[in-house]
Amino acid sequence: MDGLPQIRANIFKKIRPGYLELVGEKAAIETTIYESPEFIEFITHMNSHFDKWRKKNAETLRHLRIGCHPKEIITILSEELLAHYTDKPLINKYDIFQHLMDFWTETMQDDCYIIASDGWKAETHRIIEKDKKGKEKDKGWACDLVPKNLIVTRYFPGEQKTIDDLTAKLESIATRISELEEENSGEEGVFSDMDKINKANVTVYLKDIKNGKEAEDEVSVLKLWLKLNGEEADIKKLLKDADVLLDSHTYLKYPQLTETEIKTLVVDDKWIKALDSAIQLEIESISHELSARVKQLAERYENPLPQISDMMVKLEAKVDCHLERMGFSWK
Numbered sequence: 001m002d003g004l005p006q007i008r009a010n011i012f013k014k015i016r017p018g019y020l021e022l023v024g025e026k027a028a029i030e031t032t033i034y035e036s037p038e039f040i041e042f043i044t045h046m047n048s049h050f051d052k053w054r055k056k057n058a059e060t061l062r063h064l065r066i067g068c069h070p071k072e073i074i075t076i077l078s079e080e081l082l083a084h085y086t087d088k089p090l091i092n093k094y095d096i097f098q099h100l101m102d103f104w105t106e107t108m109q110d111d112c113y114i115i116a117s118d119g120w121k122a123e124t125h126r127i128i129e130k131d132k133k134g135k136e137k138d139k140g141w142a143c144d145l146v147p148k149n150l151i152v153t154r155y156f157p158g159e160q161k162t163i164d165d166l167t168a169k170l171e172s173i174a175t176r177i178s179e180l181e182e183e184n185s186g187e188e189g190v191f192s193d194m195d196k197i198n199k200a201n202v203t204v205y206l207k208d209i210k211n212g213k214e215a216e217d218e219v220s221v222l223k224l225w226l227k228l229n230g231e232e233a234d235i236k237k238l239l240k241d242a243d244v245l246l247d248s249h250t251y252l253k254y255p256q257l258t259e260t261e262i263k264t265l266v267v268d269d270k271w272i273k274a275l276d277s278a279i280q281l282e283i284e285s286i287s288h289e290l291s292a293r294v295k296q297l298a299e300r301y302e303n304p305l306p307q308i309s310d311m312m313v314k315l316e317a318k319v320d321c322h323l324e325r326m327g328f329s330w331k
Contacts, residue, residue: 006038030291039287046091046283053084054272061267066119070112074104090286099278108271114145120262122146122254141251150265151250159246166239173232180225190218199229 033039057077064073081100085093127139142148152160185191194201206222209215257265 006036029294030287033290034287042090043283046088046279049084049088050276050279053081054276056080058267058272061271062263064112064115066116068112068116070109070116073112074101074109077104091282095282096279099282100275103271103274103278107274111145111266111271120145120259120266122257122262122265124251124254140247143254146254146257146262146265146270148247148250150269151253152246154265154269155253156246156249159242159249163239163242163246166235166242170232170235170239173228173235177225177228177232180221180228184221190221197225199226202226202229 057080060076061073078097078100082093082097085091085096122143122145124141124143126141128136129139130136181191181197183189190205191197194205202222202225206219206226209218209222
């Protein structure tokens with residue numbers, strides 16, 4: 001914590017020369033670190049520091065063209081990133097470097113080879129798979145350089161929000177149905193005699209018992225289940241239609257993309273954003289590591305040596321007493 005002196009002062013207090021004591025509860029250590037003005041300033045500085053690297057290298061990446069050499073690209077990017085994070089407090093430059101190399105291996109390398117071969121083209125292709133019998137099936141479409149999610153995020157956020165809202169409603173109703181079934185599936189529950197709980201079985205059972213006054217509670221449960229089941233079916237239909245519409249709009253957007261737009265989607269929305277997210281996680285992990293280390297120190301030294309020695313003497317006496325009762329003696 002040498003790089004964050006104020007945080008150290010907020011967590012520890014000096015009790016005598018050479019000795020410190022933890023301030024507050026161990027459970028509050030991470031919050032103290034993460035919410036301190038000093039750590040917030042550190043995060044702000046690191047974000048600004050990455051932004052300088054981003055501006056310089058994003059422009060370089062936009063100038064990639066047919067015939068470029070991916071191995072040279074990653075060499076330049078990695079060396080610049082290492083140099084950029086050299087001598088930065090709390091940050092291990094090789095951890096940052098590894099994030100870049102992982103992303104290069106998983107995604108960016110293939111993208112650069114596509115650009116080196118075809119240039120900045122966002123071309124879609126059908127996904128054809130063969131089943132066990134060798135029959136081909138069309139599983140939809142994709143674009144390797146510019147995945148669907150990038151188009152949706154930038155150009156169709158409203159339609160995606162509609163789908164997200166419908167998905168949330170569907171999950172909520174599914175949870176309510178599951179809870180209703182669980183609450184009424186015991187020995188005397190209305191669903192206990194059903195081999196399978198579905199619309200057909202619930203409808204039939206409701207007709208059988210609806211005339212009995214003693215079954216009012218069961219009728220109420222069955223009607224509620226049917227109501228929820230109907231709402232679930234309606235939302236599934238709306239969700240399917242919304243998915244199809246968004247997929248269609250996304251597919252039709254690709255031929256309209258300009259080279260400038262493709263570069264923005266790939267460089268900014270795909271490459272830089274992924275690396276930025278990885279570095280953000282790296283920075284956030286610093287607070288976790290610091291708090292874990294402080295907790296470890298606090299737990300290791302929270303009991304003074306005389307207290308530990310006294311405890312050991314008492315425990316040793318108890319063990320000796322138990323051994324003597326069992327007939328063991330070595331004195």
